[in-house]
Amino acid sequence: MKRFFILFLFVTNFSFSQSEELLQDLGYLIDDALFFSDKYITPATDAAVYQSSSAWVTSAKKRKLWDVTLGINSNFFFVPNRDREFKINNSDFSLLTIDGATSATVPTSLGNDYQVDLIGDLDGEQIRIETPRGIDQNIVFYPHLYGAVSVWYGTEILVKYSPKVNLKKSQYQVYGFGLKHNISQYFKSLETRKINLSTSLSYSNEDVSFDFLDVQTNYGNLGINQISGLVDTFQFQINASKEYKNVEFLGGIIANVSDFKYQLTGPKGAIEETIPLQKLLNQRLEEIYKTKTNFMGEISGRYQFSKIYVQTTIAFGKFVNSNVSVQYEF
Known part of the structure; x- marks a missing residue:
């Protein structure tokens, strides 16, 4: 990385003697930002998986060809206490230190709005950075649209979409699509007892963004004010349901x-006029890319009024996520 900087500065006619200390300090600052970003945003991206995974299946039963379901979903995510904060020590950083302390507890992206000052020396100039705030909410709410179209052989095409929702100091968006297939159609004894089985496969993309580190220097703003977590999720689900008149109870894995x-x-x-810092930081952020597997349960109840359905769903595992949906079938 230092060789890249030296080459870049040589091309732009910067003096090496003027830049050596700056390059070293920026390298340390990048290390510190990488450490902090992982601790800060990971709880939110973990939570985003639960938010997008819930309420894909509204019913396990087989629908008629070309039946269409449209729904408006209200999602409620319960923020757990254990993921709202983390501890930092001066030994965790290369350039920065905690102002007036050797350790501190700071909020994650899901935490409160408490802030701690971090200070450091960048090319002979003292910089002061406030740690980013959390969303400071016990329950995170976001709406999304749902649609399903029944096609051949007891199969449905599923679609989920939400516009970009502005939360406190953050934004959230999800979209996805999937397929559901009815299994109980192959077992007449189950259909006569109004017991339904289905499987589904789905893909969703979650994008969650937060205000991050506002760093002002003699070289201008460093351009690390916002960080985003991008999550691609592939999901397999099994559901069973039992119908009682106008009510269908569902359970899923x-x-x-x-x-x-x-x-x-x-x-x-403004520092980009001299050094492509944001590009370099994004390259370093690849070091904290990760892949995770989740297993969760889901229960729901669906009540019918003519062609209108009201459904409540709860998904549970590491987190708890609930969803209330109003649907229309035609």
């Missing part, structure tokens, strides 16, 4: 695999 990527997505800083 969910297994999914999620790929987590992280990027700085805010405006580039």
Whole structure:
């Protein structure tokens, strides 16, 4: 990385003697930002998986060809206490130190709005950075749209979409699609007893963004004010249901695999006129990319009023996520 900087500065006619200390300090600052970003945003991306995984299956029964279901879903994610904060020590950092202390407890992206000052020396100039705030909410709410179309052989095409929702100091968006197939159609004894079985496969993309580190220097803003977690999730689900007149009770088991990527997505800083810092940081963020597997359970109840359905769903595992949906079938 230092060789890249030296080459870049040589091309732009910068003096090596003026730049050597700056390059070293920026390298340390990048290390510190990498450490902090992993601790700060990972709880939110873990939670995003639960938010996107819930309420894919509204019913396990087989529908008629070309039946269409449209729904408006209200998602409620309960933020657990254990993922709201983390501890930092001066020994965790290469350039920065905690102002007036050797250790501190700071919020994750899911935490409160408490802030701690970090200070450091960048090319002979003292910089002061406030740690980023959390969303400071016990329950995170977001709406999304749901649609399903029944095609051949007891199969449905599923779609889920939400516009970009502005939360406190953050944004969240999810979209995805999937297929559901009815299994109980092959067992007439189950159909006569109004017991339904289905499987589904789905893909979803989650994008969650947070205000991050606002760093002002003699070289201008460093352009690391916003960080985003991008999550691709592939999900397999098995559902069983039992119908009682106008009510259908469902239970499900969910297994999914999620790929987590992280990027700085805010405006580039003034320092970009000299050094492509945001690009370099995004390259370093690849070091904390990860893949995780989750297993969770899901229960729901669905009540019918003519062609209108009201459904409540709870998904549980590491986190608890609930969903309330109003659907119309035609």
